[in-house]
Amino acid sequence: MAQRMVLNVKLAVDSLNRNKLRSALTMLGVIIGVAAVLTMVALGTGARGSVEQEVTSAGTNLIYVKSGNYTRGGEGVGILSGRGAADTLSVADSEEIAKLLGVRDISPGNSLRTFIGFGEGQSFVRIQGVSDAFARMYAWDFLAGANFSSAASDEVIVGRSIAGDIFGSYVDALGKRVQLRGSSFEIVGVIDDSTDDHNEVLFIPWESLQSTINKQNLDSIIVSTNRAGEAASVAEEIRLMLRQRHGIINEANAEARAGYLANQGGAGGIPDDFTVETQAEEVLTRGLYTPAAAFALANLPKLDQVNLEEMTDTLDKANETMTALLASIAGASLFVGGIGIMNIMLVSITERTKEIGLRMATGAKKTDVSRQFLVEAVTLSSVGGVVGLLVGLMLAQVVTLILGWPATVTFVSVVVALGVAAAVGVIFGYYPAQKAAMLDPIDALRAE
Amino acid sequence: MSRFGEVVGTNEVAVNANVIKLDNVRKTYEMGETSVHALKGVSLSVEEGEFVTVTGASGSGKSTLMHILGCLDTPSEGHYSLGSEDVSRLSREDLAEIRNKKIGFVFQGFNLLPRTSAAENVEVPLLYSRPLEPASVRKQKALSALNLMRLDDRASHHPNQLSGGQQQRVAIARALVNDPELILADEPTGNLDTDTGREVMETLVELRAKRNITIILITHEPEIAAYGTRIVSMKDGLITSDTSNQ
Numbered sequence: 001m002a003q004r005m006v007l008n009v010k011l012a013v014d015s016l017n018r019n020k021l022r023s024a025l026t027m028l029g030v031i032i033g034v035a036a037v038l039t040m041v042a043l044g045t046g047a048r049g050s051v052e053q054e055v056t057s058a059g060t061n062l063i064y065v066k067s068g069n070y071t072r073g074g075e076g077v078g079i080l081s082g083r084g085a086a087d088t089l090s091v092a093d094s095e096e097i098a099k100l101l102g103v104r105d106i107s108p109g110n111s112l113r114t115f116i117g118f119g120e121g122q123s124f125v126r127i128q129g130v131s132d133a134f135a136r137m138y139a140w141d142f143l144a145g146a147n148f149s150s151a152a153s154d155e156v157i158v159g160r161s162i163a164g165d166i167f168g169s170y171v172d173a174l175g176k177r178v179q180l181r182g183s184s185f186e187i188v189g190v191i192d193d194s195t196d197d198h199n200e201v202l203f204i205p206w207e208s209l210q211s212t213i214n215k216q217n218l219d220s221i222i223v224s225t226n227r228a229g230e231a232a233s234v235a236e237e238i239r240l241m242l243r244q245r246h247g248i249i250n251e252a253n254a255e256a257r258a259g260y261l262a263n264q265g266g267a268g269g270i271p272d273d274f275t276v277e278t279q280a281e282e283v284l285t286r287g288l289y290t291p292a293a294a295f296a297l298a299n300l301p302k303l304d305q306v307n308l309e310e311m312t313d314t315l316d317k318a319n320e321t322m323t324a325l326l327a328s329i330a331g332a333s334l335f336v337g338g339i340g341i342m343n344i345m346l347v348s349i350t351e352r353t354k355e356i357g358l359r360m361a362t363g364a365k366k367t368d369v370s371r372q373f374l375v376e377a378v379t380l381s382s383v384g385g386v387v388g389l390l391v392g393l394m395l396a397q398v399v400t401l402i403l404g405w406p407a408t409v410t411f412v413s414v415v416v417a418l419g420v421a422a423a424v425g426v427i428f429g430y431y432p433a434q435k436a437a438m439l440d441p442i443d444a445l446r447a448e
Numbered sequence: 449m450s451r452f453g454e455v456v457g458t459n460e461v462a463v464n465a466n467v468i469k470l471d472n473v474r475k476t477y478e479m480g481e482t483s484v485h486a487l488k489g490v491s492l493s494v495e496e497g498e499f500v501t502v503t504g505a506s507g508s509g510k511s512t513l514m515h516i517l518g519c520l521d522t523p524s525e526g527h528y529s530l531g532s533e534d535v536s537r538l539s540r541e542d543l544a545e546i547r548n549k550k551i552g553f554v555f556q557g558f559n560l561l562p563r564t565s566a567a568e569n570v571e572v573p574l575l576y577s578r579p580l581e582p583a584s585v586r587k588q589k590a591l592s593a594l595n596l597m598r599l600d601d602r603a604s605h606h607p608n609q610l611s612g613g614q615q616q617r618v619a620i621a622r623a624l625v626n627d628p629e630l631i632l633a634d635e636p637t638g639n640l641d642t643d644t645g646r647e648v649m650e651t652l653v654e655l656r657a658k659r660n661i662t663i664i665l666i667t668h669e670p671e672i673a674a675y676g677t678r679i680v681s682m683k684d685g686l687i688t689s690d691t692s693n694q
Contacts, residue, residue: 003580003582004580007575007580014564018563354559355561357559358555358559358561358572359572359575359576360544361518361520361547361553361559362547362548362553362572362573362576362622363544363545363547363548363549363573363576363577363626364544364575364576365541365544365545365576366540366541368575368576441520442515442520442521445520445555445559
């Protein structure tokens with residue numbers, strides 16, 4: 001059986017080789033169809049991937065809990081504005097949050113902008129107290145040195161910009177000491193992380209910072225969740241828990257659980273004395289995303305209010321529309337390609353009636369004849385599929401180069417493209433093959 | 449128009465030393481409202497190694513006889529035994545298998561596949577043998593059949609690179625490749641000039657002498673018919689004479 005299949009493929013290839021130009025032209029429809037589909041799927045997947053990656057790399061699994069309830073637009077940790085810029089978060093709050101399900105890491109801390117001393121000079125910098133998990137939460141790249149050993153140590157980490165400004169280079173910064181309000185800290189690491197302007201921050205273990213600046217409450221708690229999709233739900237849990245702990249349970253808030261906008265006081269109840277938001281919201285408001293992401297998200301209303309789930313939903317909807325569009329383009333071009341194959345197979349069978357007669361006279365059964373022509377049609381469409389695949393891969397690369405859209409070709413899309421191409425051959429080759437098999441050997445032999 | 453033939457025929461199938469036995473074979477084509485009686489009761493026995501030439505004008509029924517002998521068609525009435533097997537009522541698919549195993553065809557127009565080497569042309573019947581033999585065996589058989597036709601040096605030539613005589617010899621090699629019981633030649637010299645035609649006929653005569661193969665050849669030319677060991681003449685769907693020609 002397998003041998004006979006090999007034989008049929010050989011016959012098909014020989015036959016297609018005899019009419020190279022005709023075979024190539026016939027394949028064109030399938031080539032264009034497969035190439036178009038592959039390119040667009042690659043770009044679609046790439047665009048989606050880039051949005052996801054963008055959002056993920058920026059830390060969509062991060063949740064910011066800040067003390068006070070300030071109006072949006074106030075940027076930078078520590079500059080609180082609007083209603084209730086008070087130190088309302090306690091270390092106990094932080095400990096309770098850490099116990100919540102879905103929370104992976106937590107980094108409580110305070111932040112401020114102040115002068116630090118180094119050697120003879122001093123410099124005005126942004127200082128943030130963080131836990132040792134902070135490095136993991138932001139996947140820090142250490143240019144030199146390493147993370148500090150504990151939240152109470154006298155070790156600090158600096159961003160590359162500070163290291164460069166103050167010490168000339170980040171290698172030189174390592175091991176140097178800086179002074180803050182009478183305490184001395186040793187620089188043990190230099191990091192490179194453009195997120196949240198980390199390159200311009202001096203990171204001090206949060207407990208050490210608290211004792212240095214003599215503070216008991218926290219300015220912020222940064223939380224990471226186990227999975228990106230959980231950020232919004234964990235944020236909601238934190239919100240509810242903190243309200244309870246801070247005694248802000250009232251009807252207005254209970255009804256407004258879903259939307260935090262209501263917490264801003266408009267509802268008439270007691271407003272929250274803290275703010276919880278996910279990083280996805282931050283990323284979107286900062287406009288960090290690429291053209292591809294912007295395109296996919298262009299129609300989102302109130303960009304600053306979306307959460308990750310809403311964004312994923314929008315992406316999925318955009319993807320569905322795109323898939324439907326692709327499917328119709330693919331369907332149309334492959335249908336036309338298939339008709340081309342059927343047409344040329346019918347022509348070929350008319351031309352080769354005498355050959356069919358001879359094959360039948362020498363013992364070919366109906367199945368032999370129909371298989372021969374079916375395999376020929378499938379070979380035609382499959383070779384077209386492979387060529388279309390290569391063309392599609394090249395096109396995707398070209399579009400990436402020119403437009404800067406990322407293209408992702410998945411194994412599945414390759415398999416589907418080839419499978420569909422082969423199926424076109426089977427579907428459109430079936431009728432001609434049956435027609436050939438039904439020929440009467442005597443009539444076929446007489447044909448001219 | 450008696451129906452005796454059919455009755456007699458059914459009882460005589462079992463033991464038969466002949467390669468071919470036709471028993472009162474009739475063939476009727478329905479053409480709309482009229483019936484065309486192409487064969488009106490033909491009986492013929494051919495023994496192994498005979499070289500039978502069938503002559504007759506066009507419309508005499510010799511082509512229909514050829515189709516039935518070649519298992520391309522079945523008789524409307526009567527019986528046809530090929531070897532020890534009654535093939536007159538077999539299905540189309542079974543007939544294909546019989547043709548493959550037992551019959552080699554030589555046609556007037558050679559019927560070689562264009563742009564295909566002589567060796568691959570000869571190989572065609574082997575592609576439909578069951579079970580399928582390995583490619584190397586098929587190639588070997590094709591080459592030895594070509595060798596028999598003294599065409600081994602032309603094995604890789606395409607038909608358009610061969611003379612008419614050579615093409616017909618390739619076709620004969622193809623007819624021989626499956627070692628058939630019977631070679632059926634339908635006007636094999638019709639497309640050839642006299643000298644080449646003679647050459648092909650001598651090839652067939654030699655083949656019969658060497659291999660003791662049974663040949664039935666259809667022609668309308670008396671000179672060609674004269675090559676046979678036995679000459680059968682047909683007219684109006686009936687055999688009019690059947691003479692030995694040693």
